Amino acid sequence: xxxxxDLSEQEVLALAITNEEEDSRIYQGFAEGLRGEFPASAKVxxxxxxxxxxxxxxxxxxxxxxxxxxxPLVRRxxxxxxxxxxxxxxxxxxxxxxxxRKYAEDMEFEAERFYRKAAESARDASVRQLLIELAEAEAxxxxxxxxxxxxxxxxxAREKEDETARRMFVLQYxxxxxxxxxxxxxxxxxxxxxxxxxxxxxxxxxxVGMAASVGAGISMGFAEALSDDGSLTGRGTPWLRGxxxxxxxxxxxxxxxxxxxxxDFWIATIVSVAVVAVELAAISWIRMRYMDTPFLSAAFxxxxxxxxxxxxxxxxxxx
Numbered sequence: 001x002x003x004x005x006d007l008s009e010q011e012v013l014a015l016a017i018t019n020e021e022e023d024s025r026i027y028q029g030f031a032e033g034l035r036g037e038f039p040a041s042a043k044v045x046x047x048x049x050x051x052x053x054x055x056x057x058x059x060x061x062x063x064x065x066x067x068x069x070x071x072p073l074v075r076r077x078x079x080x081x082x083x084x085x086x087x088x089x090x091x092x093x094x095x096x097x098x099x100x101r102k103y104a105e106d107m108e109f110e111a112e113r114f115y116r117k118a119a120e121s122a123r124d125a126s127v128r129q130l131l132i133e134l135a136e137a138e139a140x141x142x143x144x145x146x147x148x149x150x151x152x153x154x155x156x157a158r159e160k161e162d163e164t165a166r167r168m169f170v171l172q173y174x175x176x177x178x179x180x181x182x183x184x185x186x187x188x189x190x191x192x193x194x195x196x197x198x199x200x201x202x203x204x205x206x207x208v209g210m211a212a213s214v215g216a217g218i219s220m221g222f223a224e225a226l227s228d229d230g231s232l233t234g235r236g237t238p239w240l241r242g243x244x245x246x247x248x249x250x251x252x253x254x255x256x257x258x259x260x261x262x263x264d265f266w267i268a269t270i271v272s273v274a275v276v277a278v279e280l281a282a283i284s285w286i287r288m289r290y291m292d293t294p295f296l297s298a299a300f301x302x303x304x305x306x307x308x309x310x311x312x313x314x315x316x317x318x319x
Contacts, residue, residue, distance in 0.1 A: 001080045004117070009127060012118045013063045015074040016131070017056055019114065022076070023107060024052035029090030030100050038097055048104070055134055062130055093237070112138035174290045176224050176245035178283065183220050184252025185279040188212040190313035192257060192272075197317030202268050206260040213253025221246020255279050 007015065027049035035042040063071065089095075089103050115135035122128035188209060195208035225242025256279065259271035288294065 001078060004079050005121070007074070007079065009122060009124060010063075010067045011072060011074050012122070013059060013067070013127065014072045015076075015079060016115070016118065016134075017059045017063060017071065018073070018075050019111065020052050020056035020059060023111065024049045024056065026090045026107070027052060027104070030095065030104070033090065033093060033095040034097065034100065041097060041100075045100075045104070051137075055137065058130065058134070062127065066124065066127065108138050170290050172240065173244055174286065176241040177248040178286055178290075179224070180217070180220050180245040180248030180250075181252045181279070181286075182283055184213060184216055184249035185255065185276070185283065186252075186309050187216055188253035188257070189276065189309045190316065192253075192260075193269075193313035194317035196260070196265070196269060196272075197314050200265050202260045202263055202265055205268075206257060209253065209257030209260060213250050213257055216253055217246045217250030220249040252279060 002011075027045045031042040031045035031049065034045065060071075089099065112135050115131045115138060119128050119131035119135060122131055191212045192205065192209040196202075196205040199205060221242040224245035225238040256272040256275045259275060260268045262268040262271065
């Protein structure tokens with residue numbers, strides 16, 4: 001691995017050519033990943049990819065004029081101290097629109113910095129001039145992206161894509177997370193409070209709650225992951241939904257289990273009941289916020305179910 005300062009002019013141009021080709025393919029990857037759900041943004045990235053291809057052509061023409069046909073392979077990962085390798089966001093599915101836009105901004109900033117640094121060390125006047133021109137072009141990509149956004153990503157298209165992004169967020173994160181939180185908060189009430197009132201022992205109650213919470217988390221995680229592969233429903237990858245659902249299930253159960261680390265039984269029980277009330281209120285708010293369910297209606301449904309399970313646990317434990 002060589003330092004950037006040790007690269008020859010030929011190697012700097014070769015690196016620039018490789019960077020432009022890679023950036024073009026990254027933009028194409030973004031365009032393909034967004035085309036189904038965000039066609040207007042995909043078209044913006046198609047235009048950006050075409051611009052990078054044009055830059056590569058300019059660089060390669062100058063390279064052949066100066067150094068001939070042989071093009072050494074110099075990549076980001078081959079250079080220490082300047083260009084860093086990029087995380088493969090363009091390979092992920094589904095793509096997060098905001099994350100892609102931010103990633104593209106960072107790419108343009110990095111490319112501009114690269115060309116300005118390369119121009120400083122260039123000895124050949126024509127090479128230095130082209131590098132400066134490309135630096136200015138990369139700096140202007142922000143205005144280009146703004147122009148493309150105005151002409152392609154119109155207000156109506158942006159509103160439509162924002163709504164699509166919101167729907168995907170709900171499908172991929174909120175729905176499995178809410179299902180897990182509801183299951184973990186409600187289903188673990190009965191075994192936890194049954195154990196509490198049967199034993200009046202906080203440590204044993206804590207162990208029962210831990211077992212119920214972790215077991216429910218694993219079960220719900222696998223159930224969600226195996227429900228569908230997301231290819232038709234747009235609900236995201238199975239491992240993502242399963243992880244979100246399983247984690248939120250465990251959290252829902254652990255919330256009212258942890259108070260039983262308090263040695264005093266009645267204090268632990270009062271704190272646990274208060275935590276249950278907070279959990280049910282949070283579930284009601286999430287349903288109102290993301291599922292368009294009126295708060296009172298959501299609260300009534302959740303609270304009635306929670307209270308019934310809570311009372312069942314106490315009755316069973318006290319019998």
